[in-house]
Amino acid sequence: MQKKAVYSIAILFTILFLVMVGFGIIIPIMPFYIKKLGGGSTAIGLFMSVYSVMQFFFAPFWGRLSDRIGRRPVLLIGLSGYALTFILFGLLNSLWLMIAVRALSGMISSATLPTAMAYLADVTEGSERSKSMGIVGAAMGLGMVFGPALGGWLGHYSYSMPFFVAGGLATLLIPFAWTFLPESLPAGAKQVEKDKTRLSWAVVRHPLFVLFLLAFVMNFTMAMFEATFALLAAEKIGFGPKQMGTMFTFLGLIGVVIQGGLLGRLSRRLGDARLIKAGTWLSGAGLLLIIASASKYLMYLGTAVNMVGGSLQGPTTSSLASKANRGSQGAAMGLLQSFASLGRILGPLSGGALYGIHRHLPYWSGALLIFAVIIFSSDRITALERVAEIG
Known part of the structure; x- marks a missing residue:
């Protein structure tokens, strides 16, 4: 570099x-x-x-x-x-x-x-x-x-x-x-807006829509987790504010180690598409482990697996979106963040409502949604990586 x-x-x-x-x-x-x-x-x-x-x-x-x-x-x-x-x-x-x-x-x-x-x-x-x-x-x-x-x-x-x-x-x-x-944008590249897609139904025809959809689902399920996890951990294993603070510090450090230290080497070895898929599957598996947790050790394991998955998936999704949309990086990143924001808007509302029905329902529904979107998008993500490699 x-x-x-x-x-x-x-x-x-x-x-x-x-x-x-x-x-x-x-x-x-x-x-x-x-x-x-x-x-x-x-x-x-x-x-x-x-x-x-x-x-x-x-x-x-x-x-x-x-x-x-x-x-x-x-x-x-x-x-x-x-x-x-x-x-x-x-x-x-x-x-x-x-x-x-x-x-x-x-x-x-x-x-x-x-x-x-x-x-x-x-x-x-x-x-x-x-x-x-x-x-x-x-x-x-x-x-x-x-x-x-x-x-x-x-x-x-x-x-x-x-x-x-x-x-x-x-x-x-x-x-x-x-x-x-x-300034990072070459002078000759300014004033040229190649990607004219706006926030409308037309966005479903965007070449990167599968990544936008994945960003929405991952942020939606994470927001459901954040909105309900304190209640779940208190009910299941008696966690209070002190234990929750310790756990979130632990999860934050996991994210820092993976994203700051390991991701570059993993990307060179495996490629963005494989990391996105692996991270998505791990995120869903982490939610299922949280459901099964009956002790603080299993709860730490489940949340750690979920965090590892998100740490692998998030940055590599952004990376692949930028590589596959050359010439309009800002527009692509803006749409990606917009879909992520939509997930963070709807996630807490949905999580709270589902938790009121059954405490495990936000986690079951989140895991199933994650698995469904990665099955639907797996081939398309691989195809986008090929497009990025061709340039």
Whole structure:
């Protein structure tokens, strides 16, 4: 990998780590903060989901814009929006203004992830691209390890402090990114929008639709897991907040090790298509193991298998999408993230409803859905890898 690419990836690692710290920093304090402002469970659910709703609609826009004007300005817009909205969170004392700013945050800061993925596609090739996607995935995983811990620690002193810290860090990062992050899109490639697909029924005819569908299903089932697992673990084996924190730290570290250390070598050896399929099957198997878990050791095993699967599948899906859609990386990454966001919107609602019927139903239905989509898409994923190899 060229020195310039390594340098740029390091900056993107820092940006996305910070973004995910900000995403995770609100998890331990938000229910208490919203309750303090007079809201209940409905307000908490609305606050958590409105970001993904905005991301669903706006991620494709930012991706297409980065194809036209370049990656660097769109990344800086996303980072600036992130800093502004988190500082506003710390200043507000109105529940509905908090929800409105959360929506604004989803609109603007959703520019970061699809544009970062497109940036990586610009500066890397072949197995190096899968490795770089894994490194970025590791940054996001680390952010989700440190974010909740930081939020819980700072929130002990003040509910506003975590927001000011996250917004302040982003503000400090803006001049750094402005100075040191070069543009990755060649000047001659700007103003050319080869991929004109929008969020409509026409997207089912997109060459990458099978990857979009896989991104939706994997994020949908993960969101069902996240929405119900604390309840399931408490009922089955008596886990409390302390045990849950330990488990999620353990899972985050697994994701970091795989995506940051192993994925590049595995991609060179096996290829993206095999890793996507293996990861998807492992994710479904992990959900079945969780159902069968009657002790904390089996529960750790089931969640670890599920995490390994997701860590293999997620970055390699992004990598294959970028390789098979040359010339419109931003548009492809935007659509991919939009489908992932749709899964994160619908997953918690579906998981909660299914859990009310039977505590294992979100996991049975999630596993069956995962197995169905990989059986349906297996040959198409292999064909996309061939297209990517031909170039």
